[in-house]
Amino acid sequence: MGLVGTAAVRDGGAALPHGFWAAVRVWLEKPQVANRRLCGAAIEAEGTVALGEGGEASPPFAGVWGSGSGGGQEGRAAPAGAAELGRLTLLPRGRPGGPPAPPPKELAVQDIHNGTVTFLPLEENSEGKYQIKKCNIYQIQLRHVKDEEWSVSIVAPFPEDWFSDGIAYPKLAWLGNELLSRLAKWSVEQKPSEFKSTLSLISVAKYSKVYQDLKEKYKEMVKVWPEVTDPEKFVYEDVAIATYLLILWEEERKEKGLTKKQSFVDLGCGNGLLVHILNNEGHLGRGIDVRRRKIWDMYGPETHLEESTIVPGDSHLFPDTDWLIGNHSDELTPWIPVIAARSSYSCRYFVLPCCFFDFHGKYSRKQSKKTQYREYLDFVAQVGFVCGFHVEEDCLRIPSTKRVCLIGKNRTYPPTECSLIDKQITQYINNRQTCAVVTRDGRVGFNHRDHPDVCKEADLEHPENETEPAGTIWMPGFQPREKVEQIRNCASLPRDFVDDVVLNVANLLLNAPPQKSYSNMHGGNMNTWNQGESLSLKEVAEHLNKETLKRLKSEYGGLQTLLKNNHQVFEVLNGRVHIRDWRKEEPSRKTKPEVKRRLSAEAFKTRLCWFFIHHPDGCSLPSESCPYAHGTEELRQSQIIRKKKHTQ
Numbered sequence: 001m002g003l004v005g006t007a008a009v010r011d012g013g014a015a016l017p018h019g020f021w022a023a024v025r026v027w028l029e030k031p032q033v034a035n036r037r038l039c040g041a042a043i044e045a046e047g048t049v050a051l052g053e054g055g056e057a058s059p060p061f062a063g064v065w066g067s068g069s070g071g072g073q074e075g076r077a078a079p080a081g082a083a084e085l086g087r088l089t090l091l092p093r094g095r096p097g098g099p100p101a102p103p104p105k106e107l108a109v110q111d112i113h114n115g116t117v118t119f120l121p122l123e124e125n126s127e128g129k130y131q132i133k134k135c136n137i138y139q140i141q142l143r144h145v146k147d148e149e150w151s152v153s154i155v156a157p158f159p160e161d162w163f164s165d166g167i168a169y170p171k172l173a174w175l176g177n178e179l180l181s182r183l184a185k186w187s188v189e190q191k192p193s194e195f196k197s198t199l200s201l202i203s204v205a206k207y208s209k210v211y212q213d214l215k216e217k218y219k220e221m222v223k224v225w226p227e228v229t230d231p232e233k234f235v236y237e238d239v240a241i242a243t244y245l246l247i248l249w250e251e252e253r254k255e256k257g258l259t260k261k262q263s264f265v266d267l268g269c270g271n272g273l274l275v276h277i278l279n280n281e282g283h284l285g286r287g288i289d290v291r292r293r294k295i296w297d298m299y300g301p302e303t304h305l306e307e308s309t310i311v312p313g314d315s316h317l318f319p320d321t322d323w324l325i326g327n328h329s330d331e332l333t334p335w336i337p338v339i340a341a342r343s344s345y346s347c348r349y350f351v352l353p354c355c356f357f358d359f360h361g362k363y364s365r366k367q368s369k370k371t372q373y374r375e376y377l378d379f380v381a382q383v384g385f386v387c388g389f390h391v392e393e394d395c396l397r398i399p400s401t402k403r404v405c406l407i408g409k410n411r412t413y414p415p416t417e418c419s420l421i422d423k424q425i426t427q428y429i430n431n432r433q434t435c436a437v438v439t440r441d442g443r444v445g446f447n448h449r450d451h452p453d454v455c456k457e458a459d460l461e462h463p464e465n466e467t468e469p470a471g472t473i474w475m476p477g478f479q480p481r482e483k484v485e486q487i488r489n490c491a492s493l494p495r496d497f498v499d500d501v502v503l504n505v506a507n508l509l510l511n512a513p514p515q516k517s518y519s520n521m522h523g524g525n526m527n528t529w530n531q532g533e534s535l536s537l538k539e540v541a542e543h544l545n546k547e548t549l550k551r552l553k554s555e556y557g558g559l560q561t562l563l564k565n566n567h568q569v570f571e572v573l574n575g576r577v578h579i580r581d582w583r584k585e586e587p588s589r590k591t592k593p594e595v596k597r598r599l600s601a602e603a604f605k606t607r608l609c610w611f612f613i614h615h616p617d618g619c620s621l622p623s624e625s626c627p628y629a630h631g632t633e634e635l636r637q638s639q640i641i642r643k644k645k646h647t648q
Contacts, residue, residue, distance in 0.1 A: 008151050019186070121136045153180075238274045239277065242278055263285050266326075267339070270293065280303075286306060310332060356376045386425060391408055501559075537559060537560055581620055
């Protein structure tokens with residue numbers, strides 16, 4: 001075993017050990033971390049178990065356990081309650097052109113007392129029992145150096161004893177560089193989580209198995225995806241959500257002694273893939289969206305999708321439906337508990353909030369002590385409580401930062417009190433509507449300062465004339481999504497305008513005074529080629545004229561979106577703008593997935609190199625290495641069929 005790397009951690013104080021274990025948990029569970037996408041680890045079973053008879057370390061553990069303990073005692077007894085074992089199932093992406101290999105198994109052993117977590121690969125013998133493999137064992141260690149200083153280290157076998165397949169097992173360099181730096185950062189940043197642990201309401205072991213089965217079943221959708229959205233993200237995210245719902249509903253059937261599979265309606269179903277999967281898995285249901293998508297035609301008649309505008313009211317109730325689904329349902333999100341409550345006493349709901357909407361427009365924050373996301377989740381949960389639901393929260397395992405779902409399965413009141421709850425719902429909605437003000441551009445917003453008394457949702461007392469039963473349309477001012485989606489991501493701005501902004505910002509960075517702290521952190525100069533300095537987005541904006549800023553503000557994301565769209569020239573990291581150095585991009589291009597590599601090859605030399613034309617030192621790459629054309633004589637005709645900007 002050898003030391004792969006060590007990172008010093010300061011400013012953690014006495015709370016740092018807690019932060020370290022929280023960081024380890026993040027590394028195991030967080031789906032958007034690159035390592036988790038390569039290794040795909042999913043916890044199959046967890047629990048505190050003995051390492052051997054009488055609590056002693058079993059022989060295969062002994063050497064590793066001792067080497068990481070600081071004392072070097074082989075076969076020592078583990079402190080009572082100190083060791084926690086969890087079996088991991090590594091779920092690597094299947095290799096193309098062959099049957100998927102059985103997923104490897106791994107044990108994660110946490111020694112709280114000594115500050116270590118050890119990862120032990122397992123192999124199955126001829127008797128069907130698991131044994132610890134001698135290769136690919138590695139350990140993460142936390143050590144107290146002195147005072148406020150700690151260190152996080154990774155110990156692993158020497159390279160000759162480490163097998164990296166790039167799928168299930170990362171390279172040692174990745175462990176020592178990427179993982180180590182992230183653990184050190186998370187150890188300091190970690191606070192008590194605002195959210196539940198991942199998949200807390202269902203069986204994780206069952207989830208892992210069903211997810212793998214569905215992923216294999218629907219993986220072909222990635223190859224034929226006709227939408228402009230990222231196929232891998234959307235396909236595997238919907239597969240994960242479908243997996244969660246299928247297990248949730250299966251467990252509900254067991255609890256209630258039901259045999260018939262639950263029915264559903266997905267409100268704001270978008271691409272309809274979730275509906276397609278649930279229909280295929282035997283659940284009767286349909287999806288409704290204001291806009292038809294091209295992919296709908298690929299599903300076939302067994303998938304039930306409707307193009308229709310949903311306006312909350314008596315005409316959009318679903319009395320014969322078991323579950324309502326709101327998967328990134330935008331303006332319908334807060335209405336889904338209301339629609340479920342008024343559809344029938346037995347109707348349940350599942351919502352996965354993303355964009356922040358109130359009943360009649362964009363949601364406006366009311367306090368700064370919580371994150372905006374946490375505050376919005378609390379609001380949607382409160383709507384569920386007002387509607388008479390026991391609201392449960394869970395965290396999904398999906399490649400998204402917005403992965404907390406809210407579930408209303410059971411009611412807090414008997415069926416005889418339905419009319420009373422309906423009045424309560426009306427009062428609550430009216431209270432929030434009173435807080436709404438119309439802005440100059442016609443959008444609905446909030447003005448809590450001007451209405452401090454009527455904006456207290458807890459106060460449901462209203463005059464009698466405001467507690468009448470809901471009419472045909474529950475809120476006349478409700479604005480559904482437009483059927484034709486407006487493109488406001490800077491893509492429709494005139495090319496001359498964009499080129500001027502790009503040139504101005506680039507010159508600003510090239511001529512900015514040196515700021516060593518940021519330049520050095522970003523990698524420093526590799527030779528005399530001028531990469532310029534980095535500036536914050538705020539500093540860049542201060543140097544642009546008012547007319548330019550006004551025009552950019554009318555687009556979603558504004559200046560930042562424009563700069564990110566021009567990724568040939570700029571790199572935006574942690575709110576700071578850098579000129580991109582393409583010499584640093586070459587290694588990463590080799591690791592791209594096959595689909596992206598193919599698209600890159602098709603786009604090669606189809607656009608002029610900005611640096612060749614505008615940069616005072618020219619391009620940092622030689623012509624044969626640069627993906628862009630060094631002059632018009634190198635230009636190739638694009639082989640990529642351009643997709644329509646506006647989906648029909």
